Amino acid sequence: MTSYMFLLILAIILLSTKVLGLVSGKVKMPQVVGALVAGLILGPSVLNLVVEDSFISVISELGVIMLMFAAGLETDLQELKKTGLASLIIAMAGVIVPLLGGTALYLVFFSGEGDAQHLLKAIFVGVILTATSVSITVETLRELGKLKGRVGTAILGAAVIDDILGIIVLTVVSSFTNPDVQIVSVLVKILLFFVFIAVVGFLVYKYFQYLSKRYGENMHRRVAIYALAFCFVLSFCAEQFFGVADITGAYFAGLLLCNLSNVREYVSRRIDICSYMLFAPVFFASVGIKTNLAGLTPALLLFAVLLLLIAIVSKIIGCGLGAKICGFTNHEALSVGVGMVSRGEVALIVAQKGASAGLVPDTLFAPVILVVIVTTLITPILLKAVMADKAPRQTPSANA
Numbered sequence: 001m002t003s004y005m006f007l008l009i010l011a012i013i014l015l016s017t018k019v020l021g022l023v024s025g026k027v028k029m030p031q032v033v034g035a036l037v038a039g040l041i042l043g044p045s046v047l048n049l050v051v052e053d054s055f056i057s058v059i060s061e062l063g064v065i066m067l068m069f070a071a072g073l074e075t076d077l078q079e080l081k082k083t084g085l086a087s088l089i090i091a092m093a094g095v096i097v098p099l100l101g102g103t104a105l106y107l108v109f110f111s112g113e114g115d116a117q118h119l120l121k122a123i124f125v126g127v128i129l130t131a132t133s134v135s136i137t138v139e140t141l142r143e144l145g146k147l148k149g150r151v152g153t154a155i156l157g158a159a160v161i162d163d164i165l166g167i168i169v170l171t172v173v174s175s176f177t178n179p180d181v182q183i184v185s186v187l188v189k190i191l192l193f194f195v196f197i198a199v200v201g202f203l204v205y206k207y208f209q210y211l212s213k214r215y216g217e218n219m220h221r222r223v224a225i226y227a228l229a230f231c232f233v234l235s236f237c238a239e240q241f242f243g244v245a246d247i248t249g250a251y252f253a254g255l256l257l258c259n260l261s262n263v264r265e266y267v268s269r270r271i272d273i274c275s276y277m278l279f280a281p282v283f284f285a286s287v288g289i290k291t292n293l294a295g296l297t298p299a300l301l302l303f304a305v306l307l308l309l310i311a312i313v314s315k316i317i318g319c320g321l322g323a324k325i326c327g328f329t330n331h332e333a334l335s336v337g338v339g340m341v342s343r344g345e346v347a348l349i350v351a352q353k354g355a356s357a358g359l360v361p362d363t364l365f366a367p368v369i370l371v372v373i374v375t376t377l378i379t380p381i382l383l384k385a386v387m388a389d390k391a392p393r394q395t396p397s398a399n400a
Contacts (some may be wrong), residue, residue, distance in 0.1 A: 017281040039288020048256035063283030072254020087157030090322035097318030102126030131346035193242035221265040342379035
């Protein structure tokens with residue numbers, strides 16, 4: 001007899017993530033925090049109402065792919081051109097320092113493990129820390145009147161490059177999960193993937209450019225379907241033929257279309273509706289569901305605290321140093337570093353992919369979630385403390 005329990009589970013997940021997401025919004029936090037908390041409450045940490053099965057796994061995987069596709073669509077290549085070399089240097093420093101910090105912490109903390117993939121697991125913890133989520137930083141900078149300034153532009157540009165570099169590192173590391181794989185073959189496959197992206201991307205870009213000119217402001221629904229199908233095909237090809245993470249294919253699918261303004265805006269609206277109505281809430285909840293805070297031993301709690309400290313300090317030092325190299329003042333460099341501290345959905349996506357590859361044990365999800373939530377909460381506080389005294393005085397509006 002067919003069980004319809006999955007319908008009730010979906011209803012519970014959607015309602016709980018939305019309600020707690022709205023609560024997060026009321027206290028000026030991203031809704032992803034509420035969705036994570038909802039998953040924690042529904043999972044084994046609190047109520048133990050929902051367990052992750054194959055159905056939840058498939059829906060959450062689709063959620064990951066659609067989130068990364070949307071991230072690619074929202075990438076502002078013009079902004080990248082403006083910030084140029086400075087953003088690249090800041091982003092590289094903001095990837096290298098957290099990567100080394102997270103790797104070193106895991107190696108020291110779990111030095112007694114005789115796992116053959118011990119080093120890969122350590123590196124993957126570092127990869128998780130490379131992610132940056134600047135959504136809340138953007139709102140804080142806008143409030144302070146600094147969004148369009150030198151610091152704001154540098155943060156936005158560096159955050160985009162930061163995620164691209166993080167995804168490339170993720171791709172390389174996850175490719176080594178098979179001990180029989182040779183380094184040269186992995187690198188060749190990754191190189192061929194980018195060649196494939198360039199060739200297929202050029203053809204697809206030209207086709208969507210034709211659709212953009214043909215329909216203009218009056219886009220047809222078929223355009224969104226073509227774009228989503230392209231995303232899924234590229235994700236499949238990435239995993240199946242090149243050993244590259246499917247989210248990498250999804251991200252580049254969005255990146256190839258982000259310059260076509262008509263197509264980007266039309267597809268983004270429809271993908272957002274599809275994603276945030278079902279797939280994204282299930283993904284964020286699933287991360288909380290597979291986290292068991294009850295199993296957070298004193299040793300793991302200590303690891304979580306140290307991981308959090310490294311997550312904060314490594315971004316401030318790494319990105320701040322990169323900004324300083326590019327001629328920013330000490331105050332501007334500190335502001336850039338603080339603005340890059342917040343992690344978010346990208347860190348969760350990387351952790352999820354690590355779990356799928358067997359590189360992130362379930363016991364480490366609690367420390368990762370702690371990093372995501374606390375860095376999200378603390379970034380606007382630190383940023384306001386660093387920049388408020390330098391913010392331009394705001395003129396009260398007529399509606400104040």
